Amino acid sequence: MAKVELRQNTLTERPCCLGLWHLLAGILMIILGIYVWLNPLVSLLALSLYIGAALIIIGAGYVASSLSVESGWFMFVGLIDIIIGIILVSNIGITASTLPVIFGLWCLVVGAVQLVSAYHLWRRRQTWGWSLALGILGVMFGFLVLYFPAIGVVTISSLLGLYIIIYGILEISEYFYFRRFLKLKA
Numbered sequence: 001m002a003k004v005e006l007r008q009n010t011l012t013e014r015p016c017c018l019g020l021w022h023l024l025a026g027i028l029m030i031i032l033g034i035y036v037w038l039n040p041l042v043s044l045l046a047l048s049l050y051i052g053a054a055l056i057i058i059g060a061g062y063v064a065s066s067l068s069v070e071s072g073w074f075m076f077v078g079l080i081d082i083i084i085g086i087i088l089v090s091n092i093g094i095t096a097s098t099l100p101v102i103f104g105l106w107c108l109v110v111g112a113v114q115l116v117s118a119y120h121l122w123r124r125r126q127t128w129g130w131s132l133a134l135g136i137l138g139v140m141f142g143f144l145v146l147y148f149p150a151i152g153v154v155t156i157s158s159l160l161g162l163y164i165i166i167y168g169i170l171e172i173s174e175y176f177y178f179r180r181f182l183k184l185k186a
Contacts, residue, residue, distance in 0.1 A: 022175040029168025033161045040157035041096070047160060048095040051103075052088025055081045073117050080109055100152025104145035111138020 036043040062078025065071070084106055088095045095102065114135030121128035145152040 022171050026168040026171030026173075026175065029164050029171060031168075033163075033165030033168060036157055036161035036164060040154055043157045043160060044096045044099055044153060045092060047156065048088050048092050048099055051099075052085045052090075052095070055085030055088065057085075059083075059085060073113055073120070077110060077113050080106070100145050100149040100156065103156065104142045104149070104152065107138045107142030107145065109142075111135045111140075111142055114138055 059078040059081030062074045062081060064078075066074035066078060084102065088099075088102070112135065114131050116135075118128045118132035118135055121131055145155070
């Protein structure tokens with residue numbers, strides 16, 4: 001009972017998202033998202049670096065996971081992620097121009113691995129639906145990007161910009177929600 005009261009008192013004293021920083025961060029994120037939308041090529045250069053670094057980290061996670069669950073498929077996906085991540089990080093200029101093709105191929109390979117993994121999970125009578133859905137989506141999206149690489153550049157930058165703008169809007173909304181919440185509690 002005392003822990004519940006402590007949490008309520010802490011919430012009424014200072015909620016997590018009431019600081020002016022959340023409002024400023026939201027505004028900055030919206031501005032950054034608009035910049036990404038208006039400058040897709042510059043954004044693609046930065047995105048190439050960030051995606052490459054993320055893929056190296058994700059791949060290492062898959063490799064580590066494959067050792068604990070003894071999954072050759074996780075090892076395969078992890079090594080693919082690491083190799084593609086190294087390619088992206090080491091050739092930023094070339095990568096930005098070919099990112100849609102690389103991304104499309106990556107989606108195809110990972111989608112195919114997900115489909116095979118779904119089949120193996122189905123045979124073991126384990127939950128396989130999400131793996132199947134992700135595999136189908138990965139293969140479909142990979143073919144779409146490979147067929148329209150110019151649209152892929154705009155699509156990748158647009159989705160990134162949209163995500164950043166939505167994140168900014170949520171930060172601002174959270175700030176005003178907690179301000180209103182405290183006024184109602186007082």
